[in-house]
Amino acid sequence: MGPARLWLLGAGILASVHCQPFSALEGKSLGVPQVHSFQVSDPAPAYHKITPVITDFALRLYKQLATGTTGNIFFSPVSLSASLALLSLGTQADTQTQILEGLGFNLTETPEADIHRGFRSLVHTLGLPSPKLELKVGTSLFLDKQLQPRQMFLDTLRELYGALAFSANFTDAAATGRQLSDYARRQTYGRVADCLQGATPDSLLVLLNYIFFKAKWKHPFNRYQTQKQGTFFAGERTPVRIPMMHQKEMHRFLYDPEAACTVLQIEYSGNAQALLVLPDPGRMEQVEAALRPETLRKWGRLLLPSLLDLHLPRFSISGTYNLDEILPHMGLANVFSLDAGLWGITGQLDQIISRVTHKATVDMNERGTEAGAVSGLLSPPRSLNTTSAPQTHFNRPFLVLLWEVTTQSLLFLGKVINPAAG
Template sequence: MGPAWLWLLGAGILPSVHCQTFPAHKGRSLGIPQAPRDQLSAPAPAYHKITPTVTNFALRLYKQLATETSGNIFFSPVSISTSLALLSLGAQADNPNQILEGLGFNLTETPEADIHRGFQSLIHTLDLPSPKLELKVGNSLFLDKQLKPQQHFLDTIRELYGAFAFSANFSDSTTTRGQINEYVRKQTYGQVTDCLQEFTQDTLMVLLNYIFFKAKWKHPFNRYQTLKQESFFVDERTSLRIPMMHQKEMHRFFYDQEMACTVLQIEYSGNALALLILPDPGKMEQVEEALQPETLKKWDQWLQPSLLDLHLPRFSISGTYNLEEILPHMGLTNIFNLEADLSGITEQLNKTISRVSHKAAVDMNVWGTRAGVASGLLSQPRALNTTSAPQARFNRPFLVLLWEVTTQSLLFLGKVVNPAAG
C-alpha cells in the first residue's frame, strides 16, 4: 500500500481599516493560561489542559523553523497539533503515546483521553459563532475508495474532532488533487488556493486541517494615513519602500531592556488579539532564543496601556513547510518510520506517513474588511497630543503572535522579515 499525506492548513485574514470611534481602551490580557477570574470554584474548561502545551510546542517548532530559514515564517500551532493528535487515534502499538509526547504532553499528568477531550473542547469553542470575529476550524479525511476505514475510528474522530471522511479516487491523482484544492479554497473563503502540491499515484490518504480567521481592529487605523511609503529594513544591506499604517492610539506595550525588544499588544473588536515583538536592531536571534512560555507570562504582567504613535506595515505573507523533515528533530520520529502502524484508520494502511505538509497565510491589508468603511469616511481623527506619545516604528523584522482570548490559544505564530514577499 502507498503512503499517506497529512496536510495541515491555516488561513488568516487580519484586519483592516474601519473608520469608526470606539469606547476607551480597557485592556485585555494575553492568551496565557491562568485561573479564571470570579470562577475559581467552577471547573476549568477541558481546553485548559492542552493550550499551555500547544503554546510550548509552537515556540519549539518556531525555533526549529528559524534555524532553517532566514525569511518569513508563518504557521498555525493549533492546526498542526490538532491534526497530529487526531492522527494518534489511528496509530497502534506505541505510536499514539509517541505522537502525543512529541507534542509535549506528559501522559502521566494528562491522560490520553483528557488530551482528546481538550482538543474537542478547543475546536467546539473556537467554532462558536461570534458577531465580531470570523473563526472557522475544520478537519477532513480523504481516503482512497479501495480502502475500508475502521468504523470506530471514523466515529471517534467525528465525535472528538468534528472530522468527516470522504472517499476519493487517488488513482486519478490530478482530478483528486483538484477536488481537494477546491474543497479547501471554499472552506477558507478563497484565502488558501492551490494548496495541495503534486502527490504520487500510490498516495492513499490525505488528512486536512484548516483554520480561517478574520477580524477588525478594535482601534482602527485612519485610512487616509496609510498610503505613505516608508522604508522597511529587511537586513543591514536591504531596504524596501512599503505602505505603512499609522495611528496614535491607546495600546498595551512594554520595552523589555533585558531582551532588547518592544512588545505591543493590539486588540481586535472580537475576542482576539495580536502580540507584536520588535527586537532592537541586530537582536532578533537573542529574542528568538529567549522565547519561552515564561517570557510570554512576564510580558503579559508588564504590558501597560499608554498612548502610542504606531507605524505598522501592511503585509501579506505565507509559509509552506514539509514538516516530515522538521518534526523528527522534535521527537516525532516513529510516524515516519517504516514500522509505523496506522491500522487503526484502516487495516490496509500499514505504511508510513510520507508527507506532513502545512501551509498558512496571513493578510494584514487595509482593504481586507470592507464592512463599515464607507459609512465612516467622514469621521475625523481625534486630536491627540503628539508630543507625549512614544513611537513604535515596525520598520525592521518582527514577530507576530495571534491569540484567541477565550481559549487562550495561539492560533498563528510567525516572523515578518519581508512584508512584500507574499
Template sequence: MGPVWLWLLAIYCQPFPAHGDKSLGVPQPHNHQLLEPAPAYHKVTPTITSFALRLYKQLAEGAPGNILFSPVSLSSMLALLALGAHADTPTQILKGLGFNLTETPAADIHQGFRSLLHTLGLPSPKLELKVGHSLFLDQLLKPQQHFLDSAKELYGALAFSANFTDAAATGRQINDLVKRQTYGRVEDCLPRLSHDTLMVLLNYIFFKAKWKHPFDRYQTRKQESFFVDQRTSLQVPMMQQREMHRFLYDQEASCMVLQIEYSGTALLLLVLPDPGKMRQVEATLQPEMLRRWGQRFLPRWVPTH
C-alpha cells in the first residue's frame, strides 16, 4: 500500500535561519534588538498551532481519509465572528480557539490577527500569498457600523449586501469574487445556498511559489502500483530528485520528517509514519514536537519522490 503522509505548510514571517542555527524560523537577535517589542502576531500564533493540531485529531477520528484545512483561515474567521457577537458568545468563541483571555485580552487577540494577516500579505518577489475575508449580508440585516469598520480594519474583511431570496444570483456573486481573487484557479466553490441563509462568511487563499530546489520534469516517471486502498492501485506520475534537504527520524514518534523549502519564506513538512504507526504519530502531535523537530533537523542528501 502506498505511504500515508501528514503534511504541514508553514509560511514564516521572518527569514529562515542558517542550517547551523538551532532555532527554526526565528533569527537570533543582535544585542540592540533585545529590547525591541515582539510583533503582535506572536500573541496568537502559538494558539493557532495548538488549535490546528487539536482540530486535526478531532477530524481524523471522525472522518478517516484525506483532510485538508487552513488553521489561519478557520481561526481568523471565528475571531472575526467574535467581533460581532453579543453577551458571552465572543468569550466562548475565543476560548474555544484556545485563548486564555486572562493572559491575552480580546483586543490583543484581534490585533494579533491583524498583524499576522498583514505580514502574510506583504509582497514578495519569490512567492505570492493572498488570504482574504469577505462578508455577504442579506439586505434585511442591519449590522452596526462599528462592527463593519472593525472587521475591515482588523481582518481586511469587506462587507457586501446580498439578496439571499435569489440564491442563484447571490451564489454567482460569491463565486465570481473567489474566482477573481484566485486568478481563476477556484471556480464554483460554494454549494447551493438555501433560501433561509442570511449571511455568508467567506475566506479564500491563493498560494503560488517555486521550490528552492526544483524537480526536473524529465525525472517524473510513472509509479507502478500505487495503492490508494487495500484493493485499488493506480499508475500515477511521481516527481523524483536527490537533493540536500533537512531531514530527521523521530524514534519516539516512529516517523520520518522531511522539510522541503520553497523560494522565499515558506516550507513544507512531510511526516511519514512507520508502517502501522499513523495513529501513534497523530496521538503524539503537539506544538512541542514541532519545536523539537526544528531543533533537530540536519541537512543531508535525501532522495525524494
C-alpha cells in the first residue's frame, strides 16, 4: 500500500454531533506550543493578531481562484486558515513554519504560540451566543480505526481549537464518504453536503472544519417589491432572469473612481455586515487588482450614510475547490509531500495530505443572508434628498464580503458572476 493519505476539508456550517468520540489513546509527548488560558478580560483580545492576516490570506487566495475560473466564487477564509493552522500542529518544524508563513504570518513578529492563541480566541469569540446572529465554528478530526493518534495531539486540538476526534473505517471508502457527507450536512443545517468526493481505502484521516452564518438584515427588503423577472447581465451580452430585490433605505456607501467601483455596506441586525463591491461595467479586473487590505481599510474609513434606491439580486451560490493545486502557489508546497512530516499526529512517517477540499454556500434573500472578504480620490456620498435617492443597481457581476464586526473577521468572500447558476 502506498503512502497514507490525509484529507483537509473546509466546509461551511454546524449543528449537533451524532458520532461517538474517538477513544483516548496513549501516545508520546508532542512538541506543541504552550498557550496560556484564554481570558475574556484581556485588554487586547488575542484574535487581533491574526484577523488582519486572515484577511490578507483571503485576498491572495481569491486572486488565485479568480485566475482559474470564469464562474461564481465563494469560500470561507476563517474556515480554511483555521484548518491549516490547526494542521501545522501535527507537522514537523519546517512544514509548520511553511504553513504559518504561507498563511501570511511573520513568525518574528508573531510567535507560533500567539498565532494558536489568536485562533483559540477567535473561535471562542465567534462562538459566543447572540440573540440576533447565528454564527458557529467547529472542527472535527476523523481517523481510521487502525490509527493510534497521539494523546498530546488530541488534547492540544481540543484545547486550542475545540476540535473533536472520531473513529472512521476508511477501508469502506464509499460508506465513509457517505458518513462524512452526512456529518457535514447535519453540521451545516443541510447547507453543505457531498463535500468529500473520491476518498480511497488508503485515506486514513480527514480534518473537517465548518462554519455557519445566518443573519437578518437590519432593514429587510419587502418581498412584495421584489421584481420576479429582473435582468442581470452575467456577461456583456448575457442577460439572465433573476428575482431582483428593491428598497429605498439608508446605507453606508461610496464611489471609488480610482478602483472604478461602487462600495455598499449593508448591516445585519446582529453583529455582522455585508460589503458589496460593484465594479463599473467592464472593470472587474481593475477592481480585483485593487483588492488589498489597505483598500478595504480605506473604504471602511470613508463609507458614509446615504439614502439609496437599491436593487439587489436574490441569489444562492456555492463554491467547491480542490486547493491542492492552488496552495503550493501560495507557499504551501511541502504540505502535499512526504516532507510534511505528519509524525506529530500519529507517530507515523509515511502519511501525506492528498487533497485540500473546501466547499461553501451562501443564500441572500429579502430577510437576510445564510452562508454554509488615496482617500482624497473617493467621492462623497450623494445627497440625502428623499425624493431623488440615487440608484444602485447590482445588475452585473459584483463582489461579496461578509464580516463579523467584533473580531473584524472576514468570514466569507465571493464573486457573483451569475446569480442564477447556483
